[in-house]
Amino acid sequence: MSLALAFPKAVDISPLRHFVTALGTVLSETDDEDLILVRGSGLLADLVAHDDWLPAAFAIPHPDYYRQYLLHCDSRERFSVVAFIWGPGQSTPIHDHRVWGLVGILRGEELVEKFERDEDGRLARVGQVQRLRPGEVDILSPRIGDVHRVSNGLPHAVSVSIHVYGANIGAVERAVFDLDGTARPFISGYANDVVPNIWDRSKSL
Amino acid sequence: MSLALAFPKAVDISPLRHFVTALGTVLSETDDEDLILVRGSGLLADLVAHDDWLPAAFAIPHPDYYRQYLLHCDSRERFSVVAFIWGPGQSTPIHDHRVWGLVGILRGEELVEKFERDEDGRLARVGQVQRLRPGEVDILSPRIGDVHRVSNGLPHAVSVSIHVYGANIGAVERAVFDLDGTARPFISGYANDVVPNIWDRSKSL
Ligand SMILES: [Fe+3]
Ligand SMILES: [Fe+3]
Ligand SMILES: [Mg+2]
Numbered sequence: 001m002s003l004a005l006a007f008p009k010a011v012d013i014s015p016l017r018h019f020v021t022a023l024g025t026v027l028s029e030t031d032d033e034d035l036i037l038v039r040g041s042g043l044l045a046d047l048v049a050h051d052d053w054l055p056a057a058f059a060i061p062h063p064d065y066y067r068q069y070l071l072h073c074d075s076r077e078r079f080s081v082v083a084f085i086w087g088p089g090q091s092t093p094i095h096d097h098r099v100w101g102l103v104g105i106l107r108g109e110e111l112v113e114k115f116e117r118d119e120d121g122r123l124a125r126v127g128q129v130q131r132l133r134p135g136e137v138d139i140l141s142p143r144i145g146d147v148h149r150v151s152n153g154l155p156h157a158v159s160v161s162i163h164v165y166g167a168n169i170g171a172v173e174r175a176v177f178d179l180d181g182t183a184r185p186f187i188s189g190y191a192n193d194v195v196p197n198i199w200d201r202s203k204s205l
Numbered sequence: 206m207s208l209a210l211a212f213p214k215a216v217d218i219s220p221l222r223h224f225v226t227a228l229g230t231v232l233s234e235t236d237d238e239d240l241i242l243v244r245g246s247g248l249l250a251d252l253v254a255h256d257d258w259l260p261a262a263f264a265i266p267h268p269d270y271y272r273q274y275l276l277h278c279d280s281r282e283r284f285s286v287v288a289f290i291w292g293p294g295q296s297t298p299i300h301d302h303r304v305w306g307l308v309g310i311l312r313g314e315e316l317v318e319k320f321e322r323d324e325d326g327r328l329a330r331v332g333q334v335q336r337l338r339p340g341e342v343d344i345l346s347p348r349i350g351d352v353h354r355v356s357n358g359l360p361h362a363v364s365v366s367i368h369v370y371g372a373n374i375g376a377v378e379r380a381v382f383d384l385d386g387t388a389r390p391f392i393s394g395y396a397n398d399v400v401p402n403i404w405d406r407s408k409s410l
Contacts, residue, residue: 023280024279024281057399070402070404070405072280073403073404074279074280075277075280075283075284076229076233077226077404078280080404170404170405170406171406171407187406187407189406190407193260193402194399194400195400195401196398196399196400197395197397197398197399197400198278199275199278199282199375199376200394201375201392201394202375202395
């Protein structure tokens with residue numbers, strides 16, 4: 001065992017494996033987005049119901065900005081699962097996604113502000129700021145609105161959310177926005193060169 | 206970027222991503238095993254034609270025994286891709302697979318001995334020992350015979366082969382055999398707790 005490829009502390013990552021397999025099965029059975037969002041929400045709610053499976057190496061915040069750790073990407077990029085790690089005070093720019101998405105809170109709290117364009121092309125906030133708590137799941141889609149800004153809801157602690165998208169989200173060409181509506185190209189990438197091996201049933205990670 | 210999750214040396218891992226996506230597409234189009242083996246062999250031959258994409262962290266031999274590093278597993282465990290790293294003198298026991306498989310040589314040489322049961326239930330070697338060289342691909346299937354022993358073909362150097370199976374091979378309940386035909390249960394597992402992130406198009410690994 002190479003030390004660099006082993007974790008110092010063991011967790012049982014099987015809930016993530018079960019989620020991936022179950023969502024892969026949903027996507028092989030339907031391409032109806034409403035059905036994917038309904039079934040996917042239920043599966044993600046199960047995954048974030050217990051905060052006991054994410055290896056600590058994938059929950060390390062950056063001091064200056066939020067981090068996106070890829071946890072799994074489907075062979076044909078039909079979906080990806082990403083851990084977002086929010087340090088105190090950290091937030092995204094206003095951005096879009098271009099594909100369906102699910103956001104489940106694993107730890108801490110997340111604030112979500114949704115936006116749409118008004119008649120001048122400026123971005124206007126839609127509805128109240130949502131505060132999501134552990135176990136809660138939010139959905140997004142270009143059909144129902146997928147422009148938002150997300151922030152850590154805790155001023156003095158790290159929050160962790162699990163995001164699922166209908167593509168390899170780190171490679172999607174999308175946009176960040178100023179409030180005046182100016183769009184700039186955005187490809188998020190990922191913070192990590194290695195993802196967890198969720199497939200070894202002979203041990204926990 | 207957490208140091209533990211980053212590689213010291215960059216390679217362009219995109220050939221592996223292209224292989225995974227292409228094989229995922231083949232499997233979404235057919236479940237005919239002959240067709241999978243034919244198309245998969247062609248894709249694997251392309252992948253092992255150039256030894257320039259495997260991150261060094263996944264090619265480190267163990268001093269005492271051959272190593273299996275998982276490189277990718279499909280969301281629904283329809284296939285897995287594994288790097289086998291052979292130190293000098295290392296070989297597998299005689300074993301089976303229970304699913305289709307493809308073996309492509311990336312670096313060095315591999316010796317393959319195939320076996321089947323004779324009328325007493327003992328294992329007898331079938332045909333000559335095959336010596337596989339870089340770029341060559343061998344196939345196996347329970348239908349055509351999937352009991353073999355594989356060894357490093359180089360007495361003084363490390364060899365590396367890329368294996369592809371029609372399941373999450375590290376979790377398959379299969380068997381190792383003595384020459385008298387005695388079978389013992391075998392689940393191979395994997396050497397690595399993390400697999401390469403092949404999905405970040407914004408950088409090389
Ligand atoms: Fe977002
Ligand atoms: Fe084998
Ligand atoms: Mg898949």
